[in-house]
Amino acid sequence: MGYDPNNPMEGRITDLGPPKYEKFLPPVIKNNKGKWLYHEIQEPGIMVHVSETGDEVYTVRAGSARLISIELIREMCDVADAHCDGYLRFTTRNNVEFMVDSKDKVGPLVEDLKSRGNKFPIGGTGACVTNPVHTQGWVHCHTPATDASGPVKAVMDDLFEYFGTMTLPAQVRIALACCLNMCGAVHASDIALLGVHRKPPMIDHSRISGVCELPLAIASCPLGAVKPAKAEVNGEEIKSVKVNAERCMFCGNCYTMCPAMPLADPDGDGIAILVGGKVSNSRSAPTFSKMVIPFLPNTPPRWPETVDAVRNILEVYIKDAKKYERIGEWAERIGWEKFFEKCNIPFTDKSIDDYRLAYDTWRTSTQFKYTSHIK
Amino acid sequence: MGYDPNNPMEGRITDLGPPKYEKFLPPVIKNNKGKWLYHEIQEPGIMVHVSETGDEVYTVRAGSARLISIELIREMCDVADAHCDGYLRFTTRNNVEFMVDSKDKVGPLVEDLKSRGNKFPIGGTGACVTNPVHTQGWVHCHTPATDASGPVKAVMDDLFEYFGTMTLPAQVRIALACCLNMCGAVHASDIALLGVHRKPPMIDHSRISGVCELPLAIASCPLGAVKPAKAEVNGEEIKSVKVNAERCMFCGNCYTMCPAMPLADPDGDGIAILVGGKVSNSRSAPTFSKMVIPFLPNTPPRWPETVDAVRNILEVYIKDAKKYERIGEWAERIGWEKFFEKCNIPFTDKSIDDYRLAYDTWRTSTQFKYTSHIK
Amino acid sequence: MPKHDTPLLDELESGPWPSFVSDLKRQAETKPECWDILGQLELSYKDKITHWKHGGIVGVFGYGGGIVGRYSDVPAQFPGVEHFHTVRVNQPSSKYYTTENLRAIMDLWEKHGSGMTNMHGSTGDMILLGTRTENLEPFFWDLTHKLDQDLGGSGSNLRTPACCLGQSRCEWACYDTQEACHHLTMHYQDEIHRPAFPYKFKFKFSGCPNDCVASIARSDLAVIGTWRDDIRIDQASVKEYVAGNIPANGGAYKGGDWPAFDIKDEVLDLCPTDCMWMEGDELKIDNSECTRCMHCINVMPRALRPGTDMGASICVGAKAPILDGAQFATLVVPFMKISKDNDFEELIDFIEQVWDWWMEVGKNRERVGETMQRIGLPTFLSVMEIEPLPQHVKEPRSNPYVFWKEEEVPGGWERDVAEFRKRNAM
Amino acid sequence: MPKHDTPLLDELESGPWPSFVSDLKRQAETKPECWDILGQLELSYKDKITHWKHGGIVGVFGYGGGIVGRYSDVPAQFPGVEHFHTVRVNQPSSKYYTTENLRAIMDLWEKHGSGMTNMHGSTGDMILLGTRTENLEPFFWDLTHKLDQDLGGSGSNLRTPACCLGQSRCEWACYDTQEACHHLTMHYQDEIHRPAFPYKFKFKFSGCPNDCVASIARSDLAVIGTWRDDIRIDQASVKEYVAGNIPANGGAYKGGDWPAFDIKDEVLDLCPTDCMWMEGDELKIDNSECTRCMHCINVMPRALRPGTDMGASICVGAKAPILDGAQFATLVVPFMKISKDNDFEELIDFIEQVWDWWMEVGKNRERVGETMQRIGLPTFLSVMEIEPLPQHVKEPRSNPYVFWKEEEVPGGWERDVAEFRKRNAM
């Protein structure tokens, strides 16, 4: 049997949900669930968790491009079959983890992974740059202002040394989102690369009536920049919209709601860098990333400006921060004016908030540090 | 000659400005201006400033009700004439200061002040409760929700011991403003008493046309709660306004703009307590006071609920805070949940912000302390 | 399908990080439509713009989500990606797989799709990347019938819940994140598959405040493990740490050029509440001051453990920036027991109270956090029938603009201005 | 005027704090209208409500401010306060007086007014409390002709400027607050007396970041002394402090039950930037990290002093809560030399630039801080022709909503959708 297009409801099964996780837990995991006592990262990418039962599980973590083929996944399965009794898992940051239940199985597993070229770099644990969370970009999405997989590959090629070592002051989470929708926790990343538009939407009057509900398009704009308007199409007056470009902040929400309002543009689009976000509640509360470089151009295939900017920030951070200090905690401690100075990043009005809760970011004290910005 | 009502412009002098301050500086002050090296508070209310010339000035500070008579001011002048070569000054918190240029003049000056009953209590320096800044209240203003001089007198009678000693963890600035206009820096005081209304304005339709410009009254409301409306006055329909009481937050701005919209009410009005504000940039940046008790009733002549509330907060602070820690710095350190618990102040939804920048005050982390509030 | 020249993309084949370009090329050998993925992407690299059309409403019968429609705007050049819909397959809790299962899914995707995937999507699903409309139902048939598996969410519905690995491999998990995630996913199959909300709604489950699934940043409802008794201390291990016999922070700093472990610098002084101290070689914690930030536990996992009276903090309303700026989730229930024993009843009650209200008052495309902002936290708490707590806020309000209610004010609001004027002339 | 029974107010005659009631009673002996002040206030104490009518526009010819009109709503009972206008007399800088001057003013007020005052008003003026309309001009005549003095501000004008005592008696003043205050008051007599602004505007001058005139909390323009070189250290005195020979904080804690002075606890550890340390018994400061908060100087005034390259930070826009919530003033010019030598030219230029703009774009009853909020800080800086500095903000923006300008974007904003469609079909 199979799906019958002439009889689509026949035999249909729905609402099964995902398979029960228990079926997929390696035995050592299943047996010791809830009984783990402590862990230790033995070397970058390799950790042991020790149970109160005395059991141990060794995990080897490998990087992944996330945009991966079924062939590569089958190769992962080959590894897992050879060493891990046919189990594996993926982390919340898209690394792949191979687990074995005794120390002597670690060596062969690692050997195997290393033998496969650069497909399975081992690392991503502890005080490292782990796998960047990222999104679709030009590979799949309709609203991106930049690509996702390409810039991530370029950045990680450059920062590769920090994936497989644990020499940073603390963990550094890099993330990329290709537009302001920010699929992924880009708004709370140590270093965030964010695709941004800088040209207001065009209005495709010839198509708008067919593809958009005008009231929704108008309501979509948080700043009320989209207004009803008349337009002429083939000599006929039609109902359309217009955009007050002065009020537009290029969020793209109108395009999400109305395909006849495209924003994307080769010169307008690019990447903004935000830094200092974090998610964990460790020491300090979760914190939003802050925009420190409002725009870098889209320069495929290797986005050198973006790569350099990220490395620069990372290097300055490495030199200056204290142990356990996330990038944002460091910037808070030294003061953001010093952050800009030390990283030699020009400060522009673009980094000054002028949105809804902006007042809370204004400096309402006389406490500041002198930097080269003050002439 | 003199003012001639029939010839008002004749001989008129304007724009003189205040007298030049130099004329009023005691010689030791004038001679050493800009040359002071250091100071020391010798005992509560008595300080010496030492100049690089070797000169010294001794200042004796005395409390004052601020609402004072010309007789009392003349008495101050008597003291200044007797001891200070005819000079005196007032502080930015309405204390009066008598200065002498040598140590041996201090004793007689102090004796004199002390001999005058409770008119000139010596104190108000260092880690004390100094003179509360306050406003007009029922003595002069048209918008108050409470009196000013009365509650201040009642509070200071109770806290008098802390005016003339320096035993607090840090300086404590108390202030009172009789309505939300907040004349004075109540919004940045260690302890602020704030007159608040709780009933929406009435509309005096019979008078509104004569005394208000309706568009201004309507525009005055920050929440758009005042709307145009018709009303009947003596059988005639007139243009007036109505108030959407559900949207009113009792700010009184409509009454400021339109006398026909009175808010004040014996039961509706009372005092809110806000704490933890500061102005100085010392250690921490200037900080707004936070509302911890949203309402206490107006209970003249001695406002016992208010007096008790202030003392309670002060006593808990004294026991718990570290040296140099202002009330707000203390509350920040222990956490506001602990502040409420330690002070045994019930927490209500009224202390949760729901105005414009409210989101920034929500707790967006899992970091909190358990208190008795959590069942 | 023809092989395209991809000089730009080819430059992404060098370098030590795994190359998605090389991977695509390899896959193209058996799935030639991958050449068209490469070809169209190359064109985007040249044009610096996406070549996907806007949206496209496709799906499987009876479901309102799980598929994201996508069409090429240059289909003539790249017919292999003319249709290029993604399929979101609901991942198992914590993303453990057997190779058997994974291979079976890959086989399905070889049969019905492009051969490319995202492992995983940001929300948590397996993303099967790119197929034609006519393949959707056959794929779904096979998925359900052969693998007993199902799609995840998309659209204005409950999105695929996700969790950290929790008790499965972490010593700090304060409740069973996997079970909670799975149970709720099953409980709310209808809400996942049939959009009935004002907008999307996301659950995420982290076992402790380290929040390894970033729930507080990106879920409308974040369940974050915590405890309410005392941190467990093993003083013997404390001494081992102090002696330098156990690497700090579970070895996370191995390789760094750091001085020898110093408990004062690395633990006591970094405790945000300053509630730890040494008495001789004993470590002391004033647990009533501890905010369970995890730092000390992170640094000394063999000496310190969360308490035993465990549960979770429930935070509501995180979201990405569109429209009003990003929000973290706000602490709404400081502590809740999260237990399978009663089928997560308390949590489910809470969720449904949130939904009932949000479905009633939420505007179209308004995330729950935005609705909370619009009506204000006090009102939200009152409709949720939650007692306001100082824990709900970082600090009390600093403006004096309180919305009193009529019943709270003696005498109410009705007053007679004529009476008033008798005592207060104008 | 009859003496009224004031049983409620009488209760405010007891207690150690000076009693305004006793004072009023004493004054009533020579100025019987004070009985009516007491009488009407007693009525307010009974009724729990004010008995003053709303407003009342009175003044002296040619001035738009300086007098606040006030009428009783129970004039029949209390004819002595039927009219009860206050007069704001501009105080001298830092409120030093000769008894001669003060007595002369009191004599005038005995002649023309109620005999009651506020020394001083919150803005800084001497407030002469209560007189009749017909007394205003005669009082003003005497004030100007006999005393060479003038009224202060009220209404939508420049309000009476005020300052801390500064160099006159404080070792920390980084510029001459008295002179700056006086000079600007004289320079702007017209602006003080003739309302031409959208709303009130206040100047306040503090000599250092301790801000003893609370300028950052309540002035539209706050001039707060600071320095840009190094804190001066007298190491010999540091040793004296450490030895306990000089009381900490200028003696401000005498009487408190505190442990012996500990430079680490009381200074180093409380430095907000952690930029101080001891090298042996030498105190070291990394001045490039110092934010000049004053704490260390406050605690050790004999060992530490501000640097010698002094000036001020200029902060703009403080105000009380109506309408949008209170604002502190925002740092706009981190450092400006404030010097009499060039008649405060730089400061005056700055002020006028603010005014020119605010008078043009400020709405009626909109404080400058509110206008700044409405248009946004970046736009404000750009109209002020001030280069944006990281010092202007506590932190960079966290939302991504940047208003790019057309000229900043290559190719501008004009695009041809038909051209676009050629490459990106729909």
Ligand code: SRM
């Ligand atoms: C495997 C994974 C969970 C999963 O379900 O997949 C995981 C696993 C562990 N995390 Fe995590 N974390 C994982 C994502 C996260 C995230 C989420 C994210 O990055 O998107 C966070 C929040 C990030 C943030 O704050 O921005 C996270 C914040 C932490 C922290 C807090 C660190 C801090 O100081 O802020 C710890 C504690 C520590 O490392 O000291 C921690 C600790 C751990 C421990 C040590 C827990 C344990 O006892 O086993 C695990 C190994 C750590 C390591 O990799 O060094 N994990 N961890 C995730 C691995 C991602 C990866 O492949 O790189």
Ligand code: SRM
């Ligand atoms: C006389 C006066 C200035 C004037 O022009 O009149 C003044 C005078 C001095 N202040 Fe002040 N301050 C005066 C109002 C203020 C204010 C304004 C206010 O309270 O409205 C503040 C800001 C208050 C706030 O932060 O909320 C103020 C915050 C300070 C500070 C910072 C204290 C802190 O730790 O936050 C210091 C430094 C100190 O005391 O250690 C200081 C220090 C001083 C010194 C020691 C300065 C000196 O070297 O002479 C003076 C004597 C202090 C004392 O009274 O203990 N002064 N001082 C004001 C006296 C008010 C009174 O009668 O009580």
Ligand code: SRM
């Ligand atoms: C596939 C995925 C990105 C990825 O590469 O992993 C994704 C892709 C899209 N997201 Fe997302 N979002 C994805 C996770 C997220 C997340 C992260 C998360 O769920 O943890 C967020 C931020 C958290 C949040 O929900 O706020 C996110 C915030 C958005 C938003 C902004 C929502 C908002 O309230 O601000 C939109 C816009 C919208 O809904 O119209 C959006 C919309 C979209 C759309 C459907 C585009 C659109 O405008 O309709 C994207 C389809 C891309 C494509 O062509 O395949 N996506 N999106 C993620 C889902 C995979 C999965 O199911 O596992």
Ligand code: SRM
């Ligand atoms: C007399 C004085 C209070 C006192 O007892 O000291 C005072 C009294 C009044 N103030 Fe004030 N303000 C006084 C200093 C202040 C201050 C403090 C300051 O200047 O440092 C503030 C807060 C700082 C600020 O300007 O924001 C202040 C903020 C207000 C406001 C709110 C303004 C705002 O933008 O939010 C109003 C309402 C208005 O302007 O309509 C107001 C209005 C008033 C009026 C004119 C009432 C009104 O609604 O028209 C009061 C007249 C009272 C009366 O009957 O005498 N008063 N007012 C102070 C002036 C004395 C002086 O000249 O020295």
Ligand code: SF4
């Ligand atoms: S971030 Fe924007 S462009 Fe990227 S996948 Fe999400 S919605 Fe698409």
Ligand code: SF4
């Ligand atoms: S991009 Fe955003 S701000 Fe600009 S018009 Fe569209 S919705 Fe409005």
Ligand code: SF4
């Ligand atoms: S605070 Fe309000 S009531 Fe009090 S004096 Fe100022 S304006 Fe009048």
Ligand code: SF4
């Ligand atoms: S009191 Fe304030 S909120 Fe209420 S109606 Fe008047 S202006 Fe509006």
Ligand code: SF4
């Ligand atoms: S969130 Fe906590 S329980 Fe879950 S994996 Fe991370 S550290 Fe472990």
Ligand code: SF4
């Ligand atoms: S968990 Fe955090 S707050 Fe609690 S004791 Fe440890 S470091 Fe301190």
Ligand code: SF4
């Ligand atoms: S502000 Fe500074 S200079 Fe002025 S009196 Fe206060 S401490 Fe002295």
Ligand code: SF4
């Ligand atoms: S002035 Fe403040 S910041 Fe500067 S060294 Fe002293 S305490 Fe530290």
